[in-house]
Amino acid sequence: MRAQMENDLRLESSLWVGNKRYLAVLTGWHLKWTEADKKNRDKKAVSVPVAEVVGVEEGRVEILPHKSVEDTDRDFTVFYVKRSSSRSSSGLLWRLGRTQFTCPSRVLRDQWTRHIRTALKTHSPLRPHRLMVFINPFGGKKKGRQIYHSQVAPLFELAGISSHVIVTERANQARDHLLKKDLTGFDGVVCVGGDGMFSELLHGVIGRTQQEAGLCENDPAVTLQQCPLHIGIIPAGSTDCVCYATVGVIDPVTSALHIVIGDSQPLDVCSVHYGPGQVKYSVSLVGYGFYGDVLAESEKHRWMGPFRYDYSGAVVFLSNRSYRGTVQYLPADPLMSSPRDKTRCLSGCGVCSKSTEKLFTNSSDEGSLYSSYSGPFSNESEDDWVSVDGRFKCVSLTCMSSSCAKSPLGLSPSAHLADGTGDLILVWDTNPLGFLTYLYRHTTSQDQFDLPFVEVHRVKAVRFSLASEGEEAEDNGGLNIGMDGEDGGYNGSTSRAGSKQNLATRPEGQTKTSKDKTLNPFMCGLCCRKAPTASVWNCDGEILPFPKIFCKIHGQLVRLYARGIEDGASLKDCAEERLECNRTCSLPR
Numbered sequence: 194m195r196a197q198m199e200n201d202l203r204l205e206s207s208l209w210v211g212n213k214r215y216l217a218v219l220t221g222w223h224l225k226w227t228e229a230d231k232k233n234r235d236k237k238a239v240s241v242p243v244a245e246v247v248g249v250e251e252g253r254v255e256i257l258p259h260k261s262v263e264d265t266d267r268d269f270t271v272f273y274v275k276r277s278s279s280r281s282s283s284g285l286l287w288r289l290g291r292t293q294f295t296c297p298s299r300v301l302r303d304q305w306t307r308h309i310r311t312a313l314k315t316h317s318p319l320r321p322h323r324l325m326v327f328i329n330p331f332g333g334k335k336k337g338r339q340i341y342h343s344q345v346a347p348l349f350e351l352a353g354i355s356s357h358v359i360v361t362e363r364a365n366q367a368r369d370h371l372l373k374k375d376l377t378g379f380d381g382v383v384c385v386g387g388d389g390m391f392s393e394l395l396h397g398v399i400g401r402t403q404q405e406a407g408l409c410e411n412d413p414a415v416t417l418q419q420c421p422l423h424i425g426i427i428p429a430g431s432t433d434c435v436c437y438a439t440v441g442v443i444d445p446v447t448s449a450l451h452i453v454i455g456d457s458q459p460l461d462v463c464s465v466h467y468g469p470g471q472v473k474y475s476v477s478l479v480g481y482g483f484y485g486d487v488l489a490e491s492e493k494h495r496w497m498g499p500f501r502y503d504y505s506g507a508v509v510f511l512s513n514r515s516y517r518g519t520v521q522y523l524p525a526d527p528l529m530s531s532p533r534d535k536t537r538c539l540s541g542c543g544v545c546s547k548s549t550e551k552l553f554t555n556s557s558d559e560g561s562l563y564s565s566y567s568g569p570f571s572n573e574s575e576d577d578w579v580s581v582d583g584r585f586k587c588v589s590l591t592c593m594s595s596s597c598a599k600s601p602l603g604l605s606p607s608a609h610l611a612d613g614t615g616d617l618i619l620v621w622d623t624n625p626l627g628f629l630t631y632l633y634r635h636t637t638s639q640d641q642f643d644l645p646f647v648e649v650h651r652v653k654a655v656r657f658s659l660a661s662e663g664e665e666a667e668d669n670g671g672l673n674i675g676m677d678g679e680d681g682g683y684n685g686s687t688s689r690a691g692s693k694q695n696l697a698t699r700p701e702g703q704t705k706t707s708k709d710k711t712l713n714p715f716m717c718g719l720c721c722r723k724a725p726t727a728s729v730w731n732c733d734g735e736i737l738p739f740p741k742i743f744c745k746i747h748g749q750l751v752r753l754y755a756r757g758i759e760d761g762a763s764l765k766d767c768a769e770e771r772l773e774c775n776r777t778c779s780l781p782r
């Protein structure tokens with residue numbers, strides 16, 4: 194069947210590009226053109242997967258900086274994805290490649306354009322035709338509108354995508370629109386903004402899907418329904434972590450091209466249940482302590498733009514706080530992967546593909562992908578939960594690496610985008626120099642988990658609560674700046690929640706008292722006010738002022754127009770070995 198289709202689409206002709214003659218071949222999967230008049234050795238060949246052809250137009254056409262069409266009879270122009278490496282980040286930049294072909298006759302020209310269009314329809318079924326685009330005009334450096342109109346809209350137009358654009362006038366407008374308005378006919382939704390805008394789309398799309406399925410999303414026991422609408426992100430925010438971690442670069446053109454060709458990247462989502470029956474969703478950071486405090490502080494300084502996080506980070510760091518709490522977690526299957534196995538989740542990731550089979554019982558049946566998720570708690574009992582009690586600088590949970598420009602490898606460099614697990618990072622109370630070392634390692638390739646006061650666990654669910662009242666009343670705001678480690682928070686212990694040992698507390702003699710503190714004059718001004726006993730949660734950039742939460746990871750709940758990070762090195766090997774391969778061989782197609 195496939196071979197038959199391949200044969201029907203196959204086309205081979207001698208065409209001109211400029212003043213050189215090429216042998217052009219369309220196989221259905223690839224469009225390839227090889228210089229015809231040269232001897233074998235220096236033959237110039239270009240091969241583009243059909244899946245990466247953006248569009249084909251009759252005549253000699255240019256798109257950027259402005260559209261121009263020279264309507265000639267025997268010419269056609271092919272637009273496609275072209276890669277270049279990015280010096281500043283880990284992924285590859287995508288640009289719009291363009292080649293103008295001249296045919297010997299108009300009939301042949303029409304045959305070529307028709308065949309390419311049919312090949313696109315056949316081999317790229319997820320390409321969007323209609324998109325809803327939300328632009329936050331105030332995100333990041335406030336360039337959202339300009340970025341969309343100058344860099345993204347021309348590409349959508351070229352690909353024949355019709356877009357309904359809404360420039361937001363208030364926070365949560367995009368989320369509310371997705372929850373309430375008619376979405377018939379839309380293939381996907383796109384945000385132009387930062388992680389906060391993405392979060393609005395995430396909430397809208399998940400909420401709408403559960404509403405339509407008649408499910409109560411606030412009930413942590415419910416298995417949520419996979420979302421049929423794809424989400425696209427055009428980065429124009431402050432951290433842009435979700436874009437960075439799923440594409441590898443912060444670049445509007447690259448992201449727009451991923452949308453245009455209908456790339457599809459499943460993504461794990463963490464539901465955070467808090468307060469009386471409320472839920473929020475996160476894909477990057479659910480953080481208590483340091484990251485919660487940084488976010489709360491940064492809200493006061495929004496006018497600073499993206500720099501507010503650095504400023505607030507320094508302020509919070511200097512206030513040297515730590516918080517008591519009880520963390521319980523449900524470990525993931527250690528045979529699948531580990532947060533310290535030094536692997537990276539790249540495009541075509543094997544761990545994620547294997548997890549797809551585990552997460553969806555009938556993975557071979559495409560249609561069942563959205564209905565047969567077996568949920569994370571199919572076999573677990575209370576005995577499987579592990580409980581940890583102590584004082585922490587921060588507690589972070591992330592469903593993916595959470596890499597961003599500040600931290601190119603991310604909060605958890607070996608986390609996976611779509612394996613149905615999250616990484617729980619516990620940073621016990623430690624002296625400021627120790628904590629600074631931990632933070633600083635995020636900016637280098639040094640292992641931030643290789644520190645005595647840090648632990649990381651791959652998990653399926655997490656519970657957090659404040660320590661019991663007597664313990665909570667203990668002082669906070671630690672002023673110890675020594676490096677001896679004695680004041681470290683790592684004197685709690687670990688136990689199975691359901692077992693007899695249950696919730697171990699710190700051993701006698703190691704309890705921190707105010708006498709242990711060493712005052713540092715530099716810090717004094719910041720610490721004289723009474724430090725709070727509880728922090729807030731940072732849920733993908735939104736403050737949740739309820740310390741007690743329950744988090745559950747939903748494997749591959751949503752899909753993005755992305756394909757994971759492409760590794761430049763493997764791409765090069767691949768290109769050297771097989772000329773016709775224009776990208777990483779392991780990609781699923």
Ligand SMILES: CCCCCCCCCCCCC/C=C/[C@@H](O)[C@H](COP(=O)(O)O)NC(=O)CCCCCCCCCCCCCCC
Pocket residue numbers: 387388389390430431432433434477478484487488502503506507510595597599600603604632633635636731732733734735
């Ligand atoms: C010493 C250098 C330390 C660098 C530490 C970098 C850690 C970076 C981890 C980033 C994880 C990001 C997770 C994503 C969060 C976003 O959802 C969320 C919302 O983003 P949006 O505004 O684009 O909508 N962003 C955030 O919550 C921002 C978190 C950023 C934390 C940055 C902390 C900077 C710390 C600087 C410490 C400086 C110490 C100086 C000592 C004198």
Ligand SMILES: Nc1ncnc2c1ncn2[C@@H]1O[C@H](COP(=O)(O)OP(=O)(O)O)[C@@H](O)[C@H]1O
Pocket residue numbers: 328329330331332333334361362363364365385386387388389390391393429430431432433
């Ligand atoms: N028109 C608007 N006015 C005010 N806030 C908005 C508007 N549109 C969106 N928002 C909110 O602004 C917040 C930050 O947006 P985001 O695009 O993530 O930028 P940044 O990365 O700079 O924080 C989001 O939480 C979003 O809900």
Ligand SMILES: [Ca+2]
Pocket residue numbers: 461592593608609610611612613614615
């Ligand atoms: Ca994951």
